[in-house]
Amino acid sequence: MDKLIITVAGVGAETTKEAQPGLPVTAAEIGADAARCREAGAAMYHLHVRDADANPTQAREVFAAAIEEIRKRTDIIIQTSTGGAMGMTADERLQPLELAPEMASLTTGTANFGEDVFFNDAALMSEFYQRMQAKGVRPEFEIFEAGQIDNALKLVKKYGPAGPLLHWDFVLGVPGSMSGEPRNLMFLVDRIPEGSTWTCTGIGRWHMPVTMTALALGGNVRLGFEDNIFLHKGVLAKENAELVGRVARIAREWDRPCATPDEARQILKLGEYAAGQSG
Numbered sequence: 001m002d003k004l005i006i007t008v009a010g011v012g013a014e015t016t017k018e019a020q021p022g023l024p025v026t027a028a029e030i031g032a033d034a035a036r037c038r039e040a041g042a043a044m045y046h047l048h049v050r051d052a053d054a055n056p057t058q059a060r061e062v063f064a065a066a067i068e069e070i071r072k073r074t075d076i077i078i079q080t081s082t083g084g085a086m087g088m089t090a091d092e093r094l095q096p097l098e099l100a101p102e103m104a105s106l107t108t109g110t111a112n113f114g115e116d117v118f119f120n121d122a123a124l125m126s127e128f129y130q131r132m133q134a135k136g137v138r139p140e141f142e143i144f145e146a147g148q149i150d151n152a153l154k155l156v157k158k159y160g161p162a163g164p165l166l167h168w169d170f171v172l173g174v175p176g177s178m179s180g181e182p183r184n185l186m187f188l189v190d191r192i193p194e195g196s197t198w199t200c201t202g203i204g205r206w207h208m209p210v211t212m213t214a215l216a217l218g219g220n221v222r223l224g225f226e227d228n229i230f231l232h233k234g235v236l237a238k239e240n241a242e243l244v245g246r247v248a249r250i251a252r253e254w255d256r257p258c259a260t261p262d263e264a265r266q267i268l269k270l271g272e273y274a275a276g277q278s279g
Helices: 027-040 060-073 090-099 122-135 147-159 182-190 204-217 240-253 261-268
Strands: 006-009 044-047 077-080 103-107 111-113 116-118 138-143 167-172 197-202 220-223 230-232
Touching (some): 027 044, 060 077, 103 122, 122 138, 138 147, 204 220, 230 240
Parallel strands (some): 006 044, 077 103, 138 167, 197 220
């Protein structure tokens, strides 16, 4: 098995400071959080940002400020979100791609999010995918339902690959979408092309069941306050790095040491990190 790539979704669009006091929201807080997570064993940071009032935003300049703060402190892979927040337009969601990050998320289908709907129709998916190709940004296909795998493969067939391999993130446990039962993850993994790399995200109470299943299957994991704010039932994590440290320790006990950012770049075939790049 390859070394374990831990991705941190440290901010998100829905979590609040009231619910999780350790949530990083300013550029400086995000930069410091990413550095602590890197030290604890993370190789990638899935980036959302907040405005001056701590509300979610996709503004290019806010992303640029956060990326600058991260790059001052660490070589962690930066993966910007194109999901944004519920109700944002496609143009708003696309803004971070103008910064040409190494990676960006791409959800390949509309999904139910509790009482809300995360809208991604065929035209939007095509536009996002082609924009990533043009910018040299590697997409991470965000999969909430099985049919979204087929949507992603249709994009690759129609427009060509956006890199030397396909990388997937199976997001399980969102209310209204697939649950985090091990059989669901195994089913999804079995449906992606050979040679793909994959990670998985367990939302809320599904965090550890999904994480442990991924470790057993040889996959990678995503964690952080976007997806889960608790260390144990009813016990808030103090910071994202605490969640990273727990999974890193378990992985070492399973003889799966954590990949450094540059080792993750090699596994994902992103190329070597060059100091000073935009992220």
